[in-house]
Amino acid sequence: MIPASFEYVRAGTIEEAVAALREHGDEAKLLAGGHSLLPLMKLRLATPEVLVDIGRVDAMKGVCETDDGRLAIGSMTTHQDVMDDPLVREHCGVLAEVTAMVGDAQVRHRGTLGGALAHGDAASDLPAAILALDGTFTVEGPDGRREIAARDFFVDYLTTALQDDEVVVEVRVPKLDGDWGWRYEKFSRVSQAWAIVGALGLVKRTNGTIEEARVGLTHMGAVPVRASAVEDALAGNGPDAIADAAQHAADGTDAPSDLNATSAFRQHLARVLTRRALEAAAG
Amino acid sequence: MTNVQITVDGTTYEDEVEPRLLLVQYLRDVLGKTGTNIGCDTSNCGACTVHLDGRSVKSCTVLAVQADGATVDTIEGLASTDGAGGDGDATAGWHPLQRAFHTEHGLQCGYCTPGMIMAAADLLRENPDPSEEEVRHGLEGNLCRCTGYVNIVKAVRTAAAELRGEEVGA
Ligand SMILES: Cc1cc2nc3c(=O)[nH]c(=O)nc-3n(C[C@H](O)[C@H](O)[C@H](O)COP(=O)(O)OP(=O)(O)OC[C@H]3O[C@@H](n4cnc5c(N)ncnc54)[C@H](O)[C@@H]3O)c2cc1C
Ligand code: FES
Numbered sequence: 001m002i003p004a005s006f007e008y009v010r011a012g013t014i015e016e017a018v019a020a021l022r023e024h025g026d027e028a029k030l031l032a033g034g035h036s037l038l039p040l041m042k043l044r045l046a047t048p049e050v051l052v053d054i055g056r057v058d059a060m061k062g063v064c065e066t067d068d069g070r071l072a073i074g075s076m077t078t079h080q081d082v083m084d085d086p087l088v089r090e091h092c093g094v095l096a097e098v099t100a101m102v103g104d105a106q107v108r109h110r111g112t113l114g115g116a117l118a119h120g121d122a123a124s125d126l127p128a129a130i131l132a133l134d135g136t137f138t139v140e141g142p143d144g145r146r147e148i149a150a151r152d153f154f155v156d157y158l159t160t161a162l163q164d165d166e167v168v169v170e171v172r173v174p175k176l177d178g179d180w181g182w183r184y185e186k187f188s189r190v191s192q193a194w195a196i197v198g199a200l201g202l203v204k205r206t207n208g209t210i211e212e213a214r215v216g217l218t219h220m221g222a223v224p225v226r227a228s229a230v231e232d233a234l235a236g237n238g239p240d241a242i243a244d245a246a247q248h249a250a251d252g253t254d255a256p257s258d259l260n261a262t263s264a265f266r267q268h269l270a271r272v273l274t275r276r277a278l279e280a281a282a283g
Numbered sequence: 284m285t286n287v288q289i290t291v292d293g294t295t296y297e298d299e300v301e302p303r304l305l306l307v308q309y310l311r312d313v314l315g316k317t318g319t320n321i322g323c324d325t326s327n328c329g330a331c332t333v334h335l336d337g338r339s340v341k342s343c344t345v346l347a348v349q350a351d352g353a354t355v356d357t358i359e360g361l362a363s364t365d366g367a368g369g370d371g372d373a374t375a376g377w378h379p380l381q382r383a384f385h386t387e388h389g390l391q392c393g394y395c396t397p398g399m400i401m402a403a404a405d406l407l408r409e410n411p412d413p414s415e416e417e418v419r420h421g422l423e424g425n426l427c428r429c430t431g432y433v434n435i436v437k438a439v440r441t442a443a444a445e446l447r448g449e450e451v452g453a
């Protein structure tokens with residue numbers, strides 16, 4: 001299978017990428033790792049006239065600490081490099097753990113954090129993690145930079161708050177201070193497949209109680225969601241409250257039905273996976 | 284057309300390619316290196332796995348222009364000789380993984396084998412002594428429709444032992 005013809009533009013800097021997007025408008029697409037875009041182009045489900053390759057923009061690779069005490073992860077950092085990064089492992093191990101469950105080794109060597117988030121795929125694992133972490137996106141367009149909170153970034157199926165001429169430069173996540181535990185429960189048909197449903201439990205523990213609980217759900221709607229009813233029910237309680245709280249995991253969600261699962265089965269999975277994830281996270 | 288310069292199995296090539304040419308097509312159709320197979324052509328099976336700057340990738344999901352300036356290693360460059368060595372040893376010069384797939388019967392039709400071996404080579408570079416579980420997880424991006432994987436896992440662990448310098452029975 002061969003993609004339709006396109007014009008290839010290689011950007012050396014963020015500014016060049018923005019300029020190319022601005023010049024070509026909605027006929028252009030950014031090419032990061034290509035592991036979502038190229039399969040679509042091979043099936044001719046996407047036929048961009050111009051591809052702007054940002055694979056060599058080194059300013060968008062790697063991880064650093066920010067002045068406000070967070071981690072800034074360049075959007076072109078591959079999944080493998082996120083997993084291996086010492087700062088991520090020390091301060092935000094949950095992100096390394098979720099990233100390790102994306103696809104397979106070869107996919108993780110090419111796919112990037114920014115590409116996975118900008119694509120806005122409902123079945124992608126990383127959006128739920130960034131949402132649960134209250135992460136933010138730094139994006140650059142012709143008028144400079146702006147910051148978008150994760151809860152505002154994911155708008156609809158394959159649709160984000162990005163404008164046609166904006167590039168995700170980096171993703172900021174907090175350093176998890178204190179005694180946090182986490183577990184991502186991913187339910188899929190075969191080993192390297194996409195999530196039918198995924199539930200991330202992230203728990204801050206203090207003296208045997210749950211000070212704060214966060215739950216991010218994958219593929220329970222067009223965009224990732226937080227199970228806020230579960231989170232509210234757990235704050236200040238002990239781990240024995242998890243089983244009852246998790247019964248509310250699917251509240252307010254709009255889970256799709258497809259060949260893999262009905263909406264009702266997805267709701268069941270959300271409740272079970274949320275319980276398992278939280279029990280492991282609180283343990 | 285776009286000019287690319289890519290070092291494949293130690294030789295540097297320069298070609299004019301269409302931007303939409305996939306790396307696997309560049310290897311097979313332009314360079315004639317057909318050792319790398321195309322299986323699913325949908326990024327799932329891993330038959331097309333090669334190393335791009337040292338890491339395993341699915342070459343059906345990389346554009347040749349993305350590999351411009353890079354080093355690509357394929358199954359064809361893995362052995363240090365073509366195997367037709369002296370002393371009647373047909374496997375002389377083979378990479379330990381190639382030898383172990385042979386001795387442990389890690390293949391039947393052989394279609395997945397080039398990709399399996401290249402994925403396994405990267406896995407062993409990262410983890411020289413993987414457990415059975417780790418081999419299975421590490422090779423989850425490679426499908427085999429024949430063997431049932433048992434002998435593939437055995438072959439990878441046998442090769443790992445040899446690469447660590449341990450004695451491996453013939
Ligand atoms: C076989 C296979 C299995 C997979 N399994 C999983 C899985 O289990 N879980 C999972 O989460 N993902 C999975 N993926 C997807 C993988 O994580 C991709 O790498 C990721 O979704 C896209 O990242 P990319 O760098 O390849 O982006 P690309 O494919 O290059 O780009 C994706 C989209 O984002 C846009 N984009 C890219 N970068 C930017 C940027 N910096 N700013 C603005 N827009 C941008 C592009 O224009 C394009 O529209 C799988 C992929 C494959 C091929
Ligand atoms: S041919 Fe590339 S993954 Fe199957």
Ligand code: FES
Pocket residue numbers: 389390391392393394395396426427428429430
């Ligand atoms: S040996 Fe036939 S596909 Fe693996």
